[in-house]
Amino acid sequence: MSETPPRPIVACLPRLRAKLRDASALLVCLDFDGTLAPIVDEPDAAAPTAENEAALETLADTERISTAIVSGRALADVRARVGPATAYAGNHGLELDRDGSVTVHPAARERATLVETVCGLLEVxxxxxxGTRVENKRLTGTVHVRQVLPVTRPIVRELTRDAVDRIGGDDLELSSGKCVLEISPSVSWGKGDxxxxxxxxxxxxxxxxxxxDDVTDESAFRAxxxxxxxxxxGDDSPSAASCRVRSPDDVTSLLEWLVTTGVDLLENDRSRSPSTTDTDLDLGN
Known part of the structure; x- marks a missing residue:
């Protein structure tokens, strides 16, 4: 799929309404950092906005709507930060909690010791x-560089690349996100899976x-x-996503629109009239 600038969500509403009319149920999957929670300098301080928490609670109580939190954070970490949700995926999809049953990608489990060794070396x-911070998430690792001076970030990347190559070889890989370097097992698996x-x-x-909002979400958009x-x-940079909103605050408005107008449009539910109109969703301009 070719990537083009996503359109503002308001421009996508006719298509979204048509898809809802053809559907019997709705699965809403959400990233955490930068989507439900604003990006902050200290990752441990990240929290969903109160409005997004309330919207998620309403979604959880709405028939025929399921929710999933899909995050690069470790499963236990993201599960403790936000809820309720029908399912949680942590470590970019390498671990999945669905209906209380947790599954872990076998290759990720086998290479967890390599990730731990790399993270330990990088801490030193x-x-x-x-400004650097190394986070061992058991199945993956993250080097945070948001508070590192831009002139120094290439050095951080070089040292991280060297550690991953020397210790992980072909079993580990390094990728980049928003102000982070991600250390993960070399497996064809991501949020989209x-x-x-x-x-x-x-x-x-x-x-x-x-x-x-991030590079790692592109595999989910493609899926x-x-x-x-x-x-x-975020902005209108090319993406596999067809639509966009500007910020976590606008995510709230989208979720609230799905609870009101969206659920009323679902197939076989014609007894109620939509309680909002398209013009009420003022997002992503």
Whole structure:
């Protein structure tokens, strides 16, 4: 799928309404950092906005709507930060909690010791560089560089690349996100795979919407488009998502619209009239 600038969500509403009319259920998958929670300098301080927490609670109480939190954070970490949700995927989909049953990608489990060794080495190697933070998430690792001076970031990347290559060899890989370097097992698996597993377990004719803001969310956008709807949080940079909103605050408005207008549009539910109109959703301009 070619990537083009996603359109503002308001421009996507006719398509979204049509897809909802053809669906019997709705699966709403959401990234955490930058989507439900604003990006902050200290990752441990990240929390969903109160409005997004309230919207998630309403979604959880709405029939025929399922929710999933799909995050690069460790499963236990993201599960403790936000809820309720029908499912949680942590470590970019390498671990999945669905209906209380947790599954872990076998290759990730086998290479967890390599990730731990790399993270331990980097904690020492990067300690002299102000602002760096190494996070061992068991199955993956993250080097945070948001508070590192831009002129120093290439050095951090070089040291991290060297550690991954020397210790992990072909078993580990290094990738980049928003102000982070991600250390992960070299397996063909990502957030999109976790979303596909959730779709497989969903009722037939379920519409999937995925909302995320980072590079790692692109695999999920590709997994849901064009049958479902990908919504990128941020600017209009090219993306596999077809729609966009500007910020976590606008994610709230989208979720509230789905609870009111969206659920009323679902197939076989014609007894109620939509309680909002398209013009009430003022997002993503």
């Amino acid at each position: 190697a990067l300690d002299p560089i102000p 976790a979303v596909c597993r959730l779709e497989t377990a969903s009722p037939d004719d379920t519409l999937t919407i995925y909302v995320g 849901v488009e064009p049958d479902g709807v990908g919504v990128r949080v």
